[in-house]
Amino acid sequence: MGIVARRSVIATTIAALLGSFTFGVAAQQPPPVRIGVLMPVKSLVGKQGHQGAVVAAEMINADGGILGGRRIELVVYDTNFQPAEGVGAAQRLLNQDKIKFIAGEISSTVALAVVQLAQANGALFMAAVPKHPDVTASGYDRVFRLNSTTAMDARDFDIVLTEKIKPSKVAVLAENSDFGRLTIANLRKLFGNKVVAAEAYDMTQNDFSTLVTKVKGSGADLVCIAGSNMEQYGNILRLMQELKLDAKRCVMPGILNSEGVRVAGNAAESAFSADIYVPSLDNPLNKRFVAAYQAKYKETPEKIEELGFESIWLLAKAMQKAGTADDPAKVAKVLHEDKWETPRGIVTFDKNGQAASGALINLVVKDGKLIPAP
Numbered sequence: 576m577g578i579v580a581r582r583s584v585i586a587t588t589i590a591a592l593l594g595s596f597t598f599g600v601a602a603q604q605p606p607p608v609r610i611g612v613l614m615p616v617k618s619l620v621g622k623q624g625h626q627g628a629v630v631a632a633e634m635i636n637a638d639g640g641i642l643g644g645r646r647i648e649l650v651v652y653d654t655n656f657q658p659a660e661g662v663g664a665a666q667r668l669l670n671q672d673k674i675k676f677i678a679g680e681i682s683s684t685v686a687l688a689v690v691q692l693a694q695a696n697g698a699l700f701m702a703a704v705p706k707h708p709d710v711t712a713s714g715y716d717r718v719f720r721l722n723s724t725t726a727m728d729a730r731d732f733d734i735v736l737t738e739k740i741k742p743s744k745v746a747v748l749a750e751n752s753d754f755g756r757l758t759i760a761n762l763r764k765l766f767g768n769k770v771v772a773a774e775a776y777d778m779t780q781n782d783f784s785t786l787v788t789k790v791k792g793s794g795a796d797l798v799c800i801a802g803s804n805m806e807q808y809g810n811i812l813r814l815m816q817e818l819k820l821d822a823k824r825c826v827m828p829g830i831l832n833s834e835g836v837r838v839a840g841n842a843a844e845s846a847f848s849a850d851i852y853v854p855s856l857d858n859p860l861n862k863r864f865v866a867a868y869q870a871k872y873k874e875t876p877e878k879i880e881e882l883g884f885e886s887i888w889l890l891a892k893a894m895q896k897a898g899t900a901d902d903p904a905k906v907a908k909v910l911h912e913d914k915w916e917t918p919r920g921i922v923t924f925d926k927n928g929q930a931a932s933g934a935l936i937n938l939v940v941k942d943g944k945l946i947p948a949p
Contacts, residue, residue, distance in 0.1 A: 604644075605640075605642075605643055605644055605645045606645065607645060607646045607647065607648035608640075608641060608642070608645045608646070608647050608648065608891070608894065608900040609648045609649075609650055609672065609674050610632075610647060610648070610649055610650070610674070610676050610677075610678055610887060610890055610891075611649075611650050611651075611652070611665075611668035611672065611674040611676065611677040611678065612625065612628050612649050612650065612651040612652070612677075612678055612679045612886075612887075613652055613654050613661060613664055613665060613668075613677060613678075613679045613680045613685070613689065614628075614651065614653070614654065614679045614680065614681065614883070615653060615654050615655050615656045615681055615682070616651065616653045617653060617655065618656070618681075618804055618806065619804075619805050619806060619834050619838075620681055620704075620803060620804060620805055620834075620879055621653070621654075621681055623832075623834070623876075623877075623879040623880045623883065624679060624681060624703055624704060624879050624880065624882065624883035625651060625679070625883060626868070626871075626872055626876075626880060626883065627868070627876060627879065627880035627881060627882065627883025627884035627885075627886075628649060628651075628678065628679060628883040628884065628886060628887045629649065629871075630864065630867050630868050630871060630876075630880075630884055631647075631883070631884040631885075631886075631887035631888040631891070632647040632648075632649055632887055632891075633867070633871075634863070634864070634867055634888075635647050635887070635888070635891045641891050641892075641894055641895040641900070642894065642895060642898070642899075642900055645900065647887065647891055649887070650668060650672055650674060652664035652667060652668065654680060654681075654682065654685050656681070656682050656684075656685065656752075656778045656779075656803075656804070657685070657778075658682075658684050658685050658687075658688045660685075661680065661682070661685035661686075661688055661689055662688050662689070662692060665677060665688075665689045665692045665693070666692065669692065669696045669698060674698075675696070675697070675698045675699065675901070675903050676698065676699050676701075676890055676894075676900075676903065676906070677689065677693065677698060677699070677700045677701070678700075678701040678703065678886035678887055678890060679701075679702075679703050679704075679883065679886055680702055680703060680704065680705055681703075681704045681705065681803050681879075682705060682752060682754075682778075682803065683705040683706055683707035683709075683710060683752060683753045683754040684707075684752045684753045684754075685705075686700075686702045686705035686707075686710050686720075687705075687707065687709060687710060687753060689702075690702075690710060690713055690715065690718050691713075693715070693717065693718060694713060694715040694717075694718070697717070697903060697904075698717065698903055699717040699718075699719075699890075699903035699906055699907055700717065700718045700719070701719045701721070701886045701889065701890055702718065702719065702720040702721065702722075702886075703721050703722065703882040703883055703885070703886040704721075704722050704803070704829075704879060704882050704883075705720065705722065705754070706722055706723065706724055706725050706728075706754050706829060707724070707725065707753045707754050707757055708724045708725065708726050708757075709753070710724075711724075711927040711928045711929045712927065714927075716907055716911070716926075716928070717903050717904065717907040717928075718928050719907075719910060719924055719928035719929075719930065720928060720929055720930060721882045721885050721886060721889075721922075721930045722829060722851070722882055722930075723828070723829060723851050723935070724929065725754065725757055725758060725761060725827075726761075728827070728828035728829060728849065728935060729761060729765075731828075731849065731934055731935040732827075732828050732849050732935060733765055735847075735849070735937060736765070736797075736825070737765065740797055740823060740825070742766070742769065742795070742796050742797035742823070743769065743796050744769055744771045744793065744794055744795040744796055744797070745762060745766045745769050745770045745771065745795055745797050745798075745799065746770070746771060746772035746773070746774075746790040746793050746795035746797070746798045746799070746822070747759050747762050747770065747772070747773045747774070747798075747799050747800075747801065748774050748776065748783075748786060748787075748790060748798065748799070748800050748801070748802070748811060749773070749774070749775055749776075749800070749801035749802065750775070750776060750777075750778055750801065750802040750803065750804065750807070751775040751776060751777050751778065752778060752803075754801065754803065755775060755801050755802065756775070758799075758801035758827055759773045759775070759801070762799060771793040771794065771795055772789060772790050772793035772795060774786045774789060774790065776802070776807070778804065778807075780807065781807075781810070783807075783810060783811050783814050784814060784818075786811075787811065787814045787815055787818055787820065788818065790815075790820065791815075791818055791819075791820045795822050796822050796823065797822055797823045797825060798815065798820070798822045798823070798824055798825065799825040799826075799827060800812075800824070800825065800826050800827065800830075801827040801830070802830065803830060805830075805832065805834050805835035805838055806838055808826060808830065808831075808835060808839075809835045809836075809837075809838025809839040809843070810838065810839075812824060812839035812842040812843050812846060813838075813839055813840060813842045815842065816841075816842035817842075823845075823847075824843075824845070824846040824847070825846070825847055825848065826846055826847070826848040827848065828848055828849040828850060828935060829848075829849075829850055829851070829878065830848065831846065831848035831850070831938065831940075831945065832850075832877040832878060832879060832945065833875070833877060833944070833945050834877075836940055836943065836944070836945055841943065843940045843943075844940055844941070844942075844943070845939065845940060845941075846939070846940045847937070847938065847939045847940070847948060848937075848938045848939075849935040849936060849937045849938055850877075850878050850935065850936055850938060851878060851919060851932060851933070851935060851936070852877070852878040852881045852882075852918070852919045852936075853877075853936055853938075853947060854875050854876055854877060854881075856918065856919060856920065858918070858920060860916055860917065860918050861918035861919070864876065864881070864884055864918040865918070868880060868884075877945075881917075881918050881919060884918065885917050885918070885919075885922070888917065889910065889915055889917070889922070890906070892915065893906045893909050893910045893913075893915075894906055896909045896913065897909045910924055910928075911924055911926070911928075917932070919932050919933075920932050920933060
């Protein structure tokens, strides 16, 4: 055998040995834990929630994963704020991808439809942002919600509206969704005949001139906006300024953030709201989350991003504690029973799966920045 031939045999032998080693390592690598994520990812708010979820998965994986080194893998589908698309996406996760843990979503209307599918399939649904109380009113013990509800917000924010703002006439501009319709009903109950205008707009609408003109004609001295899509409420604020609608501007709790302020520009100045999270909260996990998010996306995360983060972080931590990524009932049980560390502080869940974490933080736009109100 010549030198070239011998070298060929040696090279082939080494390659085979390396291949066997690589195969052995791959064979020992545990399978990932797959979590479904539903978000209207083509919108700004959906993008924010999704990015928060990604940061959670990356932090967990950087810590070594869960359940003996299993990495978190996100399977993401767009819901486009539409119940039909949300149902279709959830069905793909459940039937095609064989995933029993679903997180995310912004829209209450989409979430209400997904709850029914989760219950029918024995899956666990961790709703991140939807605010309608009925999301956790089904009696199904594997549905959880991280955001505050409209009723929870009202306990604190109604006092601000009635005792600090004290409007004579109130107008409401709300998205045509379960959340928007409930907000109109709640404000009518709070203010009675002081509500002089209540207008609903479609989730895909982009021309608000007729609605804002009606509100201006009502003579309202307080305008409350209830819409989860920041492109929409940002443009409504801009149009109010263009039409010289001289009224105080309230964006209902849990909605206003810095990206919405950017869309509105200086038309957002003095607009006020309230929320359950601000990025300046002083605790170790929040500092780590904010730093990781800023490093990846060059932006500071706010409530939507934080809830997206929580939806994955808490599922992973609960799976670890339950000792399983395959049994939604066991994971739900530990979620209900324990206290959980999150960037906004300690979170607990009541018997219906509703999260609780503390009082609302009042916010106001000043000099183009969203800050805690004095």
